[in-house]
Amino acid sequence: MGATIKDIAKLAGVSPGTVSRVLANKTGFFSAQTGEKVRAAAKELGYQKNTAAAELVTRQSNVIAAIVNSTKTNFASPIIEGIQAEAHLHDLNVIIVYAGDDDPEQQRRALTTVIERPVRSILLLSVDLSADNLQLLQSAQIPFCFLSISFDDIQVPYITSDDWQVGYQATQTLLQRGHRSIGLAGVDSDFHTGRQRVSGYRQAMQEAGIRVQPAWVQLGDYSYAAGQQAMQAYGADTALTAVIGASDMAAVGVLNQARSLGLQVPTDLSILAIDGTTICDLVQPALSSISQNFYEMGVAGVRQVSAPDDTSQKITPIKLVERQSIRQLK
Amino acid sequence: MGATIKDIAKLAGVSPGTVSRVLANKTGFFSAQTGEKVRAAAKELGYQKNTAAAELVTRQSNVIAAIVNSTKTNFASPIIEGIQAEAHLHDLNVIIVYAGDDDPEQQRRALTTVIERPVRSILLLSVDLSADNLQLLQSAQIPFCFLSISFDDIQVPYITSDDWQVGYQATQTLLQRGHRSIGLAGVDSDFHTGRQRVSGYRQAMQEAGIRVQPAWVQLGDYSYAAGQQAMQAYGADTALTAVIGASDMAAVGVLNQARSLGLQVPTDLSILAIDGTTICDLVQPALSSISQNFYEMGVAGVRQVSAPDDTSQKITPIKLVERQSIRQLK
DNA sequence: CTGTTAGCGCTTTCAG
DNA sequence: CTGAAAGCGCTAACAG
Secondary structure: OOOOHHHHHHHHOOOHHHHHHHHOOOOOOOOHHHHHHHHHHHHHHOOOOOHHHHHHHHOOOOEEEEEEOOOOOOOHHHHHHHHHHHHHHOOOEEEEEEOOOOOHHHHHHHHHHHHOOOOOEEEEEOOOOOHHHHHHHHHOOOOEEEEOOOOOOOOOOEEEEOHHHHHHHHHHHHHHOOOOOEEEEEEOOOOHHHHHHHHHHHHHHHHOOOOOOHHHEEEOOOOHHHHHHHHHHHOOOOOOOEEEEOOHHHHHHHHHHHHHOOOOOOOOOEEEEEEOOOHHHHOOOOOEEEEEOHHHHHHHHHHHHHOOOOOOOOEEOEEEEOOOOOOOOO | OOOOHHHHHHHHOOOHHHHHHHHOOOOOOOOHHHHHHHHHHHHHHOOOOOHHHHHHHHOOOOEEEEEEOOOOOOOHHHHHHHHHHHHHHOOOEEEEEEOOOOOHHHHHHHHHHHHOOOOOEEEEEOOOOOHHHHHHHHHOOOOEEEEOOOOOOOOOOEEEEOHHHHHHHHHHHHHHOOOOOEEEEEEOOOOHHHHHHHHHHHHHHHHOOOOOOHHHEEEOOOOHHHHHHHHHHHOOOOOOOEEEEOOHHHHHHHHHHHHHOOOOOOOOOEEEEEEOOOHHHHOOOOOEEEEEOHHHHHHHHHHHHHOOOOOOOOEEOEEEEOOOOOOOOO
């Protein structure tokens, strides 16, 4: 255990109160001389402030916690970067805790680690809380905001892309390039986000007068494996000329499986990914994508929890990024 | 601010001490009846323990902090998973804080966030602290351990792969498959890790009686871009038949650049990656790798800080994982 | 088995 | 400008 404020008070020959004041830099409340003395003593003792103790009395903290849903999703990084950048602007620190992979037990653990100590606010990256855990979070009286996830049934603050638009624009993109038989691979319709994407997809198809075959929509969990399975289901002799990967990972799964099946991308099959993380540039051909602005999501998230009453945007923009995985038809 | 132990004491008609005991589950120190009363009251008030306050008095915490070096390196995930798994076994919680990208200022920030509150120990994933910051860390009197990084000049606990062996075995692997002109791409010789890899590489080459051309070793920062640049430097008409990517990302950079140059992998050029993270399986052809056991590093890290005096391994094993990027010559 | 007391390290009135 | 004192929420003796 290191030196305390008392130790340095003794060494400097002043009272603990004074030490507290100079260390907190309450200018005007101590003489230059005392200031020097105290700081010297602090340095000599290698003093490290016990912030927990300070927070106990001031009843407020400057850390914001980000709970992230497993390490599998690769878009957490840009969100976290956004959070950090904005947090540092407000002189806030951020800690991250992993909540496992949709395991309520792990979620609970993550939540309590965070709730049980004075954090200023909580950001949840793509974590879908169980009812119990949501209740726990709400009862904690700490400002929170969900990121990269949306809900239809419950009323909580969240910031994400317009998932309906994601599905709609992805489909539109392919339609505009002459495709009419378009698959959607690896999407999870158990949750709002996925349902919205499917819905946007269907609307675009319908507007184009295309009847969606049941097999065109392959459900999954956005994973690489889900993409592979979807492509496997489509088969080598698929009638599809294009498929939308429900995530970057799913799209890569589709890509690699297509290749295994002997299909050339984009010659035989076009692929459009959803997310637009760095992985799109790593594979060959580079995957065109409907890209989300994850960084901005992080920024908006900390703004939201900092001023919960402000009517900040709940929707971050999306945009098409063309790379090399789409072929213009006709 | 939520209910405190006092509130529930009042509601249950007992003393705060008693409440503390039942909530801490000190069995044998309270009657079943009191237990019930207290728990009921706690639930009714939606009580959330203030762990910071508890830690203040017990002077010990059950959180272990992991400081990670930017989000760029993708091997952080398996290490963190290992840390989590082992930590949970010991009923420890883990928080993560990002230390930016070799920016001393950000490092310092991360360090103080962590030091200023009672964490039980600190794990540093692949972060190379500046002298000042190392001093800060050491003076904090908190057990710590570096992961996935090594040092020659300073004496600190660390756990990593044997980087000399990494370089040596990578080279051996290629040698055994008939290659003699072998490049090493994207390695950073400013630090111990990189120097060791280069040294292992040179030794293996020397043993095989091969004279390493200066241009064969292309320095860099292990990034995708570094891999690209290295391959660009080798050129389309390179005499090399194989190159070792200093990291997975560097290897992918080499791969994609080779393709841009019109080289087929592995027909014209073999590639061996170092690290063996999931990215190796995502690209085509899948990259063979000298794989590190990152998960194990995480596990060993928490063991090390839990029992600093035990003579636990400082070295985690590596192994060759064959995929599709190496061609057997002759 | 339970209440009382002291105090963790810090900040913050309140008097001087 | 500075010291004394109170107290944040909790635990840990110490008596009963």
